[in-house]
Amino acid sequence: QSVLTQPPSVSGAPGQRVTISCTGSSSNIGAGYDVHWYQQLPGTAPKLLIYGNSNRPSGVPDRFSGSKSGSSASLAITGLQAEDEADYYCQSYDSSLKVFGGGTKLTVL
Amino acid sequence: QVQLQESGPGLVKPSQTLSLTCTVSGGSISSDDNYWSWIRQPPGKGLEWIGHIYYNGNTYYNPSLKSRVTISVDRSKMHFSLRLNSVTAADTAVYYCAREYLGGNWFDPWGQGTLVTVSS
Numbered sequence: 606q607s608v609l610t611q612p613p614s615v616s617g618a619p620g621q622r623v624t625i626s627c628t629g630s631s632s633n634i635g636a637g638y639d640v641h642w643y644q645q646l647p648g649t650a651p652k653l654l655i656y657g658n659s660n661r662p663s664g665v666p667d668r669f670s671g672s673k674s675g676s677s678a679s680l681a682i683t684g685l686q687a688e689d690e691a692d693y694y695c696q697s698y699d700s701s702l703k704v705f706g707g708g709t710k711l712t713v714l
Numbered sequence: 715q716v717q718l719q720e721s722g723p724g725l726v727k728p729s730q731t732l733s734l735t736c737t738v739s740g741g742s743i744s745s746d747d748n749y750w751s752w753i754r755q756p757p758g759k760g761l762e763w764i765g766h767i768y769y770n771g772n773t774y775y776n777p778s779l780k781s782r783v784t785i786s787v788d789r790s791k792m793h794f795s796l797r798l799n800s801v802t803a804a805d806t807a808v809y810y811c812a813r814e815y816l817g818g819n820w821f822d823p824w825g826q827g828t829l830v831t832v833s834s
Binding site: 607638639641643649650651652653656657662694696698701702703704705706707708 | 751760761762763774776777810814815818819820821822823824825826827
């Protein structure tokens with residue numbers, strides 16, 4: 606079991622909005638530690654998508670946004686595109702460890 | 715910009731030692747605002763942080779692997795390395811190296827990853 610809990614899968618049609626949740630606890634997200642998000646396209650390495658809860662690195666489209674509240678965080682993707690089909694992972698900090706969610710597979714219908 | 719590239723054997727026998735190197739290019743391995751990390755991903759599964767090293771050699775390891783892991787750095791060669799001993803089939807994974815920002819603990823960029831299979 607992962608320290609951070611994500612839904613195994615989500616799906617949406619092109620153009621729609623989807624959200625991916627990341628639920629932690631009082632020892633990680635709830636303790637105030639930041640949440641980061643990664644996109645892993647099939648057969649490739651993870652790529653930083655959101656850092657510090659809601660910041661986008663240069664080059665990441667503004668269709669991707671992140672938020673955090675209490676012990677949970679969310680990644681939202683608007684204007685869904687076929688190229689967004691990938692695995693998405695959240696990451697935070699817990700007891701001196703960097704911890705990841707189990708990953709969510711996004712399917713674009 | 716900084717790029718990372720993993721290298722090492724793709725096949726290791728059970729009970730032996732897995733050894734990988736990550737070469738850093740396009741930036742300084744002696745930067746004081748980041749760590750250098752190893753992360754692994756078993757086939758079809760999620761990500762596990764293995765540990766990191768600072769440019770001065772200070773390390774921190776995931777307690778679940780601490781007894782078997784050593785991470786070292788060679789600044790003159792612009793690379794850092796991972797050694798994992800007494801491997802079993804459970805250590806079969808894609809191994810990634812990544813730069814970890816010291817202030818925020820996020821990973822960027824990542825190397826392309828290298829698959830290491832533990833099998834006789």
